[in-house]
Amino acid sequence: MGQVAIKQITVSTLQDAYREKEKIAVLTCYDATFATVLEEAGVDILLVGDSLGNVIQGQSSTLPVTLNEMVYHVQCVARGVSNAFILADMSFGTFQVSPQQAFSNAVQLMAAGAQMVKIEGGRHMAATIEFLTQRGIPVCAHIGLAPQSVHQLGGYKIQGKTPDSARQLREDALLLQDAGAAMLVMELIPAILGEEITRSLAIPTIGIGAGAACSGQVLVLHDMLGLTCGRPPRFVRNFMQGADSIQTAVENYVAAVKSGEFPAHEHIF
Ligand SMILES: Nc1nc(=O)c2c([nH]1)NC[C@@H]1CN(c3ccc(C(=O)N[C@@H](CCC(=O)O)C(=O)O)cc3)CN21
Ligand SMILES: CC(C)C(=O)C(=O)O
Ligand SMILES: [Mg+2]
DSSP, X not given: OOSSOOOOOOHHHHHHHHHTTOOXXXXXXXXXXXXXXXXXXXXXXXXXXXXHHHHTTOOSSSTTOOHHHHHHHHHHHXXXXXSOEEXXXXXXXXXXXOHXXXXXXXXXXXXXXXXXXXXXXXXXXXXXXXXXXXXXXXXXXXXXXXXXXXXXXTSSOOOOOSHHHHHHHHHHHHHHHHTTOSEEEEEXXXXXXXXXXXXXXXXXXXXXXXXTTSSEEXXXXXXXXXXXXXXXXXXXXXXXXXXXXXXXXXXXXXXXXXXXXXXXXGGOO
């Protein structure tokens, strides 16, 4: 570990940061080496995302990722950090059947070292989020573009563009907060909607293509290091540009999120 003492990040310190209007910097992370780099660069939350299906496994979607694969990567990340907060995605098929199924699978992620689990979906996941929360597992909800629903949505498209779908997303956010969600990820929605939802909630919001008003921002690590094959999504900025090392690129990301410099107008919708 580095020479500087790194502060322990918990659900309470995240809520404190949020109250004090300090932006929360989140990056995905899938292994121990990067976990150490991210923690030392000051990333608040390491998300073990099911995007590992794309960037680690080379799949064309997140759908094939299994619970055991998520557990393995959470264990890898947990070995690389001392204090950083680990958020783990519940992968496709591990939480939809019932709240009971979601609970026993979330237990495996928590036992592997996660401090919170993330579940894609709107109001239909409220009962599951309530079930987990009441039994000691903090949950982050995830609305807007839900990549696990790509085949239903017909692609990775912006969500909440019509007045009706925007209203539904605003309602979902409130219902999921009421169900006990400790945090909310919003993906690929208009910036104005991201701002309205953030203002309407008491819990922190983490945006990815959801505008600058969110309480924090998240990107896929490989995207912000410029390693994505092909054209990256619009919300991505390559932080290796102007950085002489990965450590510096990640430090620049943290600084840009904290200062509000990222996301800029070219990253939002
Ligand atoms: N490397 C990587 N980065 C991600 O952000 C990511 C993954 N993988 N895998 C899972 C999902 C898929 N995601 C994606 C993938 C593509 C777009 C995309 O191309 N979006 C268009 C917007 C299209 C529109 O305007 O409706 C874009 O230009 O950003 C967005 C999110 C986000 N997640
Ligand atoms: C893009 C983020 C929010 C995610 O869910 C993932 O990396 O899997
Ligand atoms: Mg995910």
